[in-house]
Amino acid sequence: VTSSFGKRRLFREEGVWNYTTMLLREDLNMLILGAREAIFMMVNCIYSPQVYWPVTNKEQKVCSNKGKDAANDCKNYIKILHKRNDDRMYVCGTKAFIPTCDYMVKGKQEDGKGKCPFDPSQRYTSEMVDGVLYSATSMNFRGSEPVMMRSSEESIRTEFASTWLNEPNFIHMAHIREGDSTPEGDDDKIYLFFSETAVEYDSYTKVDVSRIARVCKGDLGGLRTLQRKWTSFLKARLDCPIPNNNLPLLVQDVFHLCPGNWTTCVFYAVFTSQLDSFQYSAVCAYKIEDIQTVFSKGKFKAPVTVETSFVKWVMYSGDVPDPRPGACIDNNARRMGFTSSLDLPDKTLQFIKDKPLMDQAVKASEEKPLLVKRGTAFTRIVVATATALNGTSHQVMFIGTKSGSVLKAVNYDGEMVIMEEIQLFEPSEPVKILRISNTKLYVGSEVGVVQLSISECGRYHKCLDCVLARDPYCGWDLNADKCSTINSTHRTRTSTMIQSLSDGDARRCPQTGICIIPQSLHALCSCRNTKSYI
Structure with a gap:
């Protein structure tokens, strides 16, 4: 069935919720989907084997006794x-507030x-780098010990200090x-947003x-100093400015997209207002070279005690x-x-332990957003590169919203x-995850997953459209x-062929004598299988 994004398919399993973890295996033409107590392997929205990983009655009871909601919190999300280097699948779940990891084919659970x-x-994030897991989450039940960690044999993590991570x-x-x-002769970097x-703000x-x-x-x-802690942890403010907005987005x-080598990498980020009463959303882009400049050449901030107890953060002007x-x-x-970092002098290490914050913010490209929209809360973003008829490349953004919709947008020379x-889900169901392949977009929410084509042009039936x-x-x-x-x-x-991206000039279209107003057809086709369907 044709829709505004081409063929749309919706998947969900009866009684399963929270379709918010995805791994694209383009080598297998497969989407691996993590939900609440279930993992699905899907090809074209038709799932084959599934793995169920529920909590035990004992785990659920212990979780409930600690004050958590047995019906919702005390499940395994x-x-x-x-995917590890050896092709094994590494999976972790909340397991009734006892986070647990496993290899899908091994059944060998670990902390x-x-x-x-x-x-x-x-919220959390992780990345598998050359077979080693990097993660950013909380280390304790109460969520009061935030950490960015590498889970190698000798694990490395951030300090438990508000100067490093402060209620992140x-x-x-x-x-x-x-x-x-x-x-x-520099090293690879792992960036955390x-x-x-x-x-650093003086505020009541x-x-x-x-x-x-x-x-x-x-x-x-x-x-x-900093034994088994990061010696290279630096952080900076990420600036996405919009006019007449006092609080940062x-x-x-x-x-991120890297069209060539790493020097071409650009990070695309979606932002929202801190206050619902002043609801703006924006997309800002950041070049890797600008980020690198702030960290490698920028000034540091340092805490200064004022009037016995108040600490003020100012630009550090001493010797580095x-x-x-x-x-x-x-x-x-x-x-x-x-x-190696084990050789670094204590003077260098003590400096970074006390002052990991940069004075300068990382500015958005052109020092302004690519897109600003009022009244819509953006939640997720993915970006694809499309090559136009004349050979030029354009970055097409797919943006998920809190109201359950996806925007398709592109920037043409600043416009x-x-x-x-x-609209993919009911307005009360926000888009929780987006993943993109060469031809398809996958959109996940609490209630299901929608698969769409990113380039279905057949829906335009007239040249003008x-x-x-x-x-x-x-x-x-x-x-x-x-x-x-x-x-x-x-x-x-x-x-x-006729294509006019800069100004939508349709004068080369065959004359029909009729002015056609482009319209989108929104239809939904079900994804069916032998077990359940929508």
Whole structure:
């Protein structure tokens, strides 16, 4: 059935909720889906084997006795799905506030503390880097010990200090292979996006801010100071400015694209207002080079005690130790005789232990958002690259909302075009996760998963509709007399195709004598299987 995004399929299993963890296995043409007490393997929205991982009656009772809701909180919410180097699937769940991890084919459960959240409603993030899990969550039942951790043989984590992490809301983690092609002999970085209560603002009330932090992949901790703690943990404010907004916007989700090597990486982030009464959402983009400049060359902030008890954070203007605090081990450090973080002097380590916050914020590209929308709360984002008829590349953003819809938008030379917004779930069911493959978009919520095509052009039945949509995936084929997905063949014979992305110029369309107003058809086809269907 044709819809505004092409063929749409909805999947859910009777009695199963919280479809919010996904792993795309494009090598197997498969989506692995984690929900409450269940894992599904899906091909084209038809699921094959499923794994159920419920809590025991005893675990549920213990959880309930600690004051948690037995019917909801004291279940096993699947939160982590990763493929390891050996092709095994690593999975973690909240397990009635006893976070537990396992290999899907082994049945060998292990402690998930610090890897997976205790509380199913708590935001968290993780990344599998060369077979090693990096995670950001809470270490304890109450959620009062936030941590960013590497679960290697010698695990490395953040300090339990408000100067490092202060009531954070973890959002996204990304591994960038900066060590592959850097003349400085630098290391790979793991970037962490989160919001937290600011320590640097003078305010009678708590103010939350958005942050980006980073650590070095090769960090082994310090020898004495910061033993088994990150020696490279640095953080900076993430700025997404909109006019007439006093409180900073808070980051909700991040997606990164690297068209070439790591120096081309761009992070796309969605933000929302802190106050519902002033509801703005925005998309800001951040270049990796701007982020790197703040961390490698920026000034630090330092706490200064004022009037005996009040602590004020100001720009640090004193001497900075060498090697630079928070820097990875690079060629310069090796020339000085420091071959690992275990060799770093206490002066460098003590500096970063006390002052991990940068003074300068990471600015958005062009120092302004790509998109600002009022009255809509953005929740998630993914970005795809579409190659137009003339060979130019365009980043197409798919943005999930709190009201259960997805926006499809693209930026043309500073002009943001929202091609359409499609309602996928009831307004009370927010979009909780987005994943994108070469051809499909997967949208998850509490109640189910929808699969859509990202480039279904056949829904435009007239040339005028096709051209005015300004969809970089689509062009009007004069020979076939239909709207088609642009491919390499079309780009070699552009005279037979019509596409006008910059201004929607449809004058080349065959004259029909009728002015057609583009309309979207919204229909839903069910995803059926032998066990259950919608």
